[in-house]
Every structure is written in C-alpha cells, then in structure tokens.
Amino acid sequence: MLDLAIDTSSSTGSIALGNEKVVVQAIEFKGPQRHSASLFPALVRLGLPRLKLRRIVVGLGPGSFSGIRVSLAAAQGIALAQGIPVVGISSAYSVAAQLKEVTRLGVFADAKRREAFCTAFKNGELEKDTYLIPMAELEEHASKFTLAVSAEPLKGIPKQVYPRAQDLLMLPATLSGWVTQQPLEPIYLREPVAAK
Numbered sequence: 001m002l003d004l005a006i007d008t009s010s011s012t013g014s015i016a017l018g019n020e021k022v023v024v025q026a027i028e029f030k031g032p033q034r035h036s037a038s039l040f041p042a043l044v045r046l047g048l049p050r051l052k053l054r055r056i057v058v059g060l061g062p063g064s065f066s067g068i069r070v071s072l073a074a075a076q077g078i079a080l081a082q083g084i085p086v087v088g089i090s091s092a093y094s095v096a097a098q099l100k101e102v103t104r105l106g107v108f109a110d111a112k113r114r115e116a117f118c119t120a121f122k123n124g125e126l127e128k129d130t131y132l133i134p135m136a137e138l139e140e141h142a143s144k145f146t147l148a149v150s151a152e153p154l155k156g157i158p159k160q161v162y163p164r165a166q167d168l169l170m171l172p173a174t175l176s177g178w179v180t181q182q183p184l185e186p187i188y189l190r191e192p193v194a195a196k
Contacts, residue, residue, distance in 0.1 A: 001054035004046075004078070005165035006071040008035040009063030009091040009109075009186075010151035013071075015042050016166035017051070020173070026166040035067045039074055048078065055084050057168045059091035060179065061187040062109040062117035062130055063151060068186035076183070088179040090130060090187060092119035094167035095149060100124030106145035108138070108157050116154065117189070120145070126177060132189050 002024060005016045013035045016026040027045060029038035056075040061068045072088075079086045092107040096119075099105055105121040114135045120128040133141050139156030142148035151162040 001052065003055050003057055003169055004048075004051075004053050004075075005057040005059075005168040006039070006075055007059030007091050007094065007163045007165045007168060008039060008067040008071040009059050009061040010067070010162040011064070012151070012162045013038060013042075013067065014163075014165040015039070015046055016164070016169050017046055018166070018169045019054070020170055023166045023169055026164070028164075034070075035064075036070045039070055043074065043078075049081070053078070053082055053084055055079075056086045057165075057171075058086060058088045058184060059094065059163050059165065059168055060088040060184065061091050062111065062119070063091060063163075065186050065188060072184055072186070085180070086182070086184060088184040089168060089171060089175070089177050090119060091163035091168075092121075092130065093126075093171055093175070093177060094163035094165075095151075095161050096121040096124050096126075097167040097170065098161060098164070099147065099149070102147045104144075104146045106142055106148040108142065108148060108150040108154055110135075110150075110152060110154060111189070113190075116141075117187070126175075129177075130187055130189065
C-alpha cells in the first residue's frame with residue numbers, strides 16, 4: 001500500500017504518492033491561487049478518492065500557518081473516510097534531505113512579528129529543533145551555518161529551497177521528529193495573539 005504526503009508550508013505546495021522506497025507520483029502547485037484552491041484539484045489528479053492508502057504524512061512547517069492548516073484539514077478528512085492514520089513532521093526535514101551533504105544547514109522561515117524560525121541540521125541529521133530568533137539577528141545567525149536557506153525570500157538568506165512532499169515520503173520511521181499525537185498542529189512556537 002502507498003502513503004500520501006502533503007506539504008503546503010511554503011508558496012510552492014506539493015503532494016506525493018509512494019512510500020519510503022519509491023515515489024510513484026509527485027505534483028507541485030503554486031500561486032497565484034491559495035493552496036485551498038490548488039490542493040484539491042491536485043489530489044483528484046493524483047487519483048483520489050479511488051486510491052486506498054496506508055497513511056498520510058503532512059509537513060507541519062514552520063511556514064505558512066494557513067497553508068499548513070489547509071493540508072491538515074484535507075489529510076484529516078481523507079484519513080477519516082479511509083480509516084487510516086495521519087502523521088506529521090517538520091517540513092524542514094525535507095529541505096535537509098535535499099541538502100544532506102551540507103555540514104551545517106540552517107533552515108529559516110519568517111515567523112512574523114519581527115521573528116524568524118530556524119531549524120539546524122548537521123549532515124542531514126537534526127542538530128537543533130525549530131526555535132525562534134529576532135529578525136534583526138537573522139543575518140548574523142545565518143552566518144554561523146555552512147549554508148542558510150529559506151523557502152521564501154528572506155533578507156540575508158542567500159538560497160531558496162522549498163519543502164517537497166516527496167521527500168517526506170522517504171524519511172525513515174526511526175526519526176525522532178515524527179508527530180502522531182492528534183490533532184496535529186502547525187509548528188508555531190508562540191501563544192496566539194488572540195490568547196493574550
């Protein structure tokens with residue numbers, strides 16, 4: 001049986017069908033539409049609802065909070081209909097898988113409110129889980145890495161690399177970053193403004 005992976009944490013969203021050994025099909029989509037308008041036609045092109053899946057993997061960000069919520073809602077609806085589990089993992093693992101030869105990789109994202117997210121990897125392995133830094137310290141912080149990347153343009157980050165659903169399919173089950181506790185939530189390290 002195959003898994004479905006979804007990542008909508010950046011302006012380029014993607015879905016993929018496969019498992020830890022093979023990617024059968026991958027579809028990317030990007031603006032000007034929002035992911036809520038692009039994701040469902042992509043799922044139909046992939047062959048849903050006729051496919052029977054083993055599980056669904058969702059990229060939890062950090063990144064577009066509303067984009068991630070769209071993929072979580074879609075995943076939970078499909079999983080409920082098929083009676084299968086949904087698991088999540090930081091979308092930064094996808095970027096690390098694409099750049100596993102980099103000695104020290106910093107994966108950055110705009111956290112809004114004058115802060116940035118950073119997730120640190122060493123040779124493709126998690127070195128430090130996602131944390132917040134002041135946006136004013138972004139360039140200095142990024143200089144401590146062999147390579148600093150982000151999915152969206154960020155001042156002081158030289159390279160853009162976006163997460164891909166197909167990479168999430170290939171991640172080993174032994175990673176400590178898998179999230180199975182339901183309901184899954186986007187990576188968001190602060191209390192919501194409305195809660196204050």
